[in-house]
Amino acid sequence: MHPAPSVIVFTVLSGAGFGYLAFLGLGLSTGTGAIAFWQFALGFGMAVAGLVSSTFHLGNPQRALLAFTQWRTSWLSREAWASCSALLVMAGFAVAAIFFGRILNVVGVLGASLCLATVVATSMIYAQMATVPRWNSPLTPGYFIACALTAGAILSAQNHLAVVCLIGLALIQTVCWQRGDRRFTERGHSIASATGLGSKGRTRLFEAPHTGTNYLLKEFGFHVARRHAAKLRVIGMALLCVLPALILSSASGGMAVALAFVIHLAGAFVSRWLFFAEAEHVVQLYYGHQPQGATG
Template identity: 35%
Template sequence: CSSLFHLGHPERAFRALSQWRSSWLSREGVFAVVTIGVACLYVIFWLTEGQRSAALGMLLAAFSMITVWATAMIYGSLKTIARWYHPLTPWVYVSLSICGGLVAVVAWEQVMSGSPAFVELTTGILVLALIVKVIWWRRAGQSGSGSTPESATGLGAMGQVDLLMSPHTEENWLQHEMGFVVARKHAQRLSQIAVVLAFILPLLALWSGISWAILLIPLVHFLGIMIERWLFFAEAKHVVTLFYGDRH
């Protein structure tokens, strides 16, 4: 549970969990703990009874999706970052998480039985996730944050407010973490690479019938998702960057 163990004082994790009424980070921690508990029950039942429980399996899947949704809303609820504050953000997280699980199952079944399983389902989810992600790329953050230097200073009635000089002489943490600069052409190229690795190549390998290609699907998909995740954070701009003259 990253929302707990990344704390400066992990022994105070219970305090992080106690804020579930107002914090998505806290809700993520609560749901993650519950999910791990259900997973343990599932394994215990499997080992003691010699069979898997469908009810516990469905419950585990449900709590896993809820946990992913809570993780997504940590970012999707931030009005100060327009690119994340979009209704499709949690759906991107959920669809990509399902894709990751399915491609792992496909490769596992290829190893265990010599043929992939859930080919049609995996294909459908990969295509759906790709569509959701492309729409998100095109629409997220296009409306802007709603804040401008004019609204921040209250001087909009006098005309456009421009930055006369930098607030300080050297770059600081805010500029690196809240306003990372990535060239548009580089972002477009990386997004294309992410699509090819995370979706196109897995789909081609899935229907190729080639064993080694199917076994490589999880690795290739993972590499694509890592690029997609990097772009998710690199392209986000916090409204604090308006202070440095960056209009968005």
């Protein structure tokens, strides 16, 4: 899949923002007054920046409001409603903490639940796509939730919990890569199954459907060399989990938290780039491509 920068920024920043807001809603290291102002400014800033960046991938960004109309069938629409609801509830929670010095626990728990529901809805946009075997797995929501919770734990200065989350994220990320590499083979997708001609004998492409590029090839025909992907996986894992865990295990204080989060965020961008770049859409089969693990 084409790793569009706007979608990568959207999923990484919104996930980190809602993850941090969830921790603030649960009262973990939530301050009051000026401290709370900067805490919520960071959480809301990342969440809103991520949501706004998602509109740049739309063909007609001015129609973004139409996403709210299909909540019965669309995970994108459900994400829109969940995100707005989460931001509104957390805004009320933030106002009470900043201006009145009060932590409204019930409101905070509701807001935290909506924040996590938003992350789940975002992940389901991809997990429900049967045409992309690598994404079509319960591991995808697990990966998105783990990233959000890890970012929230780091920013909340819950160092011990953050290290546990980082270890858990490392395990989930590793399984996602290993399982994802086999998904196409396990599904049995091939040019024979795509055309329904498998019973007639060996199926192969006689001529390409188009003489030039088109939208499908641009969006779904992206390929990343395996050797490059392997290098990026090592870099991504080091930045996403290993280095932040080492920093938080050996140091404490604001500088350690800030450094760990910046490194973790850089790793999240690498990880999310691979999430899209390595995803193989079955439409590639109609253009003669043989995705990793495809047979026939």
